[in-house]
Amino acid sequence: MSMVTLTINGQKVTVPEGSTVLEAAEKLGISIPTFCHDPNLTKPGACRICVVEVQGARNLPASCVTPVTGGMVVETHSAAVLEARRTILDLILANHPLDCLTCEKSGACKLQEYAYEYGVAGTTFDGERHDYPLDDSNPYIVRDMNKCILCGKCVRACTEIKGQHAVDFARRGFETKVSAPLDNPLGESECVFCNNCVTVCPVGALSDKQLLGKGRAFEVEKEPVTCTFCDAGCEFDVVKRKGKVLGVAAKAAAVGRPLCLKGRLGLDFIHNPGRVNPPLMKDDNGQWVETPWEAALGLSEVVAKLARLKD
């Protein structure tokens, strides 16, 4: 693969041809904010928070979709870039309910993170704000479209990973929103509750009903596990608070990790007192008895041989 060398913030970096400026910056440990970018999804270049200054370019290109070229000179935090990012944050906040105090996403919200990083305390604009009703119609997902920043990740996760395409953009201009067909509530859509959309949403627009009110990112621990309900073996996070399991969340939107409803809702088993831990086998009397794993799997002999070999 041919390599390309470019300069970012005065540092030289060499990356494979076809990489984006964002990827090259990551390699140097330079962090560029992103809302709509997700390595597992197609790249729309929509939110523009990741813009950078490229010497010789007329505008500020979005680093997540700009391929590197040899000799390119990039500034990721120049005055013009900071001005653009702050303006974008200012514009988002002009149409965003600032209820971080009670928001489920607090602590894991990208908008909150970047507002802090770029020192944007609030909006300088006063004008129309959306006032959509809360969509509580889906049994597993709560949607607050007033918080949506229209990054489109949920649309892509639903379409590209799940192939479900339960939601897409509707309308134009300021009225643009993500909606189910015919502007129906999500509960009356083709949604199959995979929650991929909830996982990718960078703000608090989509929440998992199961976890609602049970704790925010900084109050919970996450433990990666592999689901055993079927042989797909999806990876997900078990979300715990003070050791007690609250629920299960997908780790990321990615093919092969769809995290089906069974995996997430089968959670009740954990706390079920009837849950069986060691394997059981019927004895000669037809009674269930606890059995070591080797015996249950019919591997006693093999294990014994291995043990001998080891000696």
Add this chain to the structure above:
Amino acid sequence: MKSLMDKCCDKCQSTVENQCQGYIKCRLEGPFCHQDEGCKEKRAAFLAGINIPAGSDKKKILICAGTGCISSGSLKVSDKLVEELEKAGLTGQVKVTTTGCHGFCEQGPIFIVEPQHVFYTRVQPEDVAEIVESHLKNGQVVERLLFHEPSTGQTVLEYNNVNFYARQQREVLHNCGHIDADSIDEYVANGGYLGLTKVLSGMSPTDVVEEVKKSGLRGRGGGGFPSGLKWQFTQQAAGDKKYVVCNADEGDPGAFMDRSVLEGDPHSVIEGMLICGYAIGADEGYVYVRAEYPLAIKRLTTAIEKAEQYGLLGKNILGSGFSFKLKIKAGAGAFVCGEETALLNSIEGLRGMPRPRPPFPAVKGLWEKPTNINNVETFANVPLIFRKGADWYAGIGTEKSKGTKVFALTGKVNNTGLAEVPMGITMREIIFEIGGGIQGGKKFKAVQIGGPSGGCLPENLLDLPIDYDSLTQAGAMMGSGGLVIMDETTCMVDLARFFLNFTQKESCGKCIPCREGTKRMLEILERICDGQGRQGDIETLERLGNTIKSASLCGLGQTAPNPVLATLRYFRSEYEDHINEKKCIAGVCSALLTYFIDEELCKGCSKCAKVCPAGAITGVVKEPYKIDTDKCIKCGACIDSCKFGAVKRG
């Protein structure tokens, strides 16, 4: 021979499957493959029936059947004409042809008598009998139906002497209004498909690209990108399947040049696309036309059918081995679908939202295949370049902008319509010569060029030679060529508000600077027009405008602030007056106007007091009335009611 396209006799060997290379030339000067004076005469007679030679005793009537003239009743005129000619026994002598648009729609229905070029305007069905009796039968021109020059009041006999046409250079539009758009015969009789013939008889695809580069042709859809270079990128892109796409979305409010070309000369676009297809190695094309253009779609459909029937679309065109098919895609009329990548999404059946570039369509376009997209007018220029030569073409225009440009002239000028002029002409010539000056003798204020993506030029730039680069430098843009002329009664803040309202509503909603930023700019402008402007608003508009321009994804957002920034550049004091003095000198922003009664003129009739819904007008009958400005809600009802012009606004 029923059509010029038919064979002259059985000796002709050309078939649709195995077409003769000289097929088109043969229609004009043939036959070549066999000597037969009879066949030659047949062809010549056919051609003389299409373009009637000067001095002939036959006549041809051109009646405009463009969208504009149809809506002013031209089809009824042509029906009536056929009927009257029959009554007068002139059917064999006078041929009636319905044509595409002449670009002078406000004077429609347009009625031309050829070969004398006699130019009748606003002809109604009840005028037809008189024209037939007086002019066609007795050779007496009907004076009252001739065009009156608005500046001098004089009548003009021939259309090429009308000021509106005299200063134009109609190259792309040379057929529009002069041929029957549904007739491939008429297109071919006027040089049609000769450009394609030249290309397919010996030029290599690279020769074709080089010729377009040499001509200096630049895209007429807005950006002005050099077309030859674009073709070259697509030609060089790797891929076994490539596409040619014609952008006929034409979303700029007021622009209708593309519609006129499609309605008046659809084959020129097909020919341009064929030449492009050959050059880049594509075998398939799409024309993306907005569904609001049903007549254009109908004429184009007919033209495609005719071209297929005679082997100019399909397999092995002109025996060259080159094959090409063409499809029409009707778009649902979103402004953003004119943006090339949104257009591609729309053809693919997706929501019309722009894609990031790169990859450019030349590399990854329609269904990820290399695709060359050009505008209607761009394609319509191509046959001319090959028929008349790149050198001829490059001889028109300025150093960096070659050829002609069609402008749509609207607003406060005397003559509105489509005008094709050489690049480098001044705005003064367009407005005061072609346009015949400002209506009602008012004072020129500014011209908005390039629609919602463009900007305005003030009076001191009237003598700027217009081309792509001079306009961009002046803060405007060629755009698709919309020209809105404004006089002293136009408020520039209100104008900026109007265009921003358009772009905000048409933003696809994908990116934050455009979707949210234009909304906030619009709100500020609305506030200023409403008398609620604040200190700092101008600076916010500039700051926000510049960020939207530099950070937006597509051309819509990147140009949306232009009308605001340009008016701020040239008419900043109007903004300041609105904000600081709460005054609108043009008298447009109603919230900033006060109403008062001129005591000298008031007769004390009490009429205004009766209509005032706010009870703000009081007085004693037969004495001057008074308006209480605190109570006045500025609805303007009093002005309309006063017979003596005593109520004033200012």
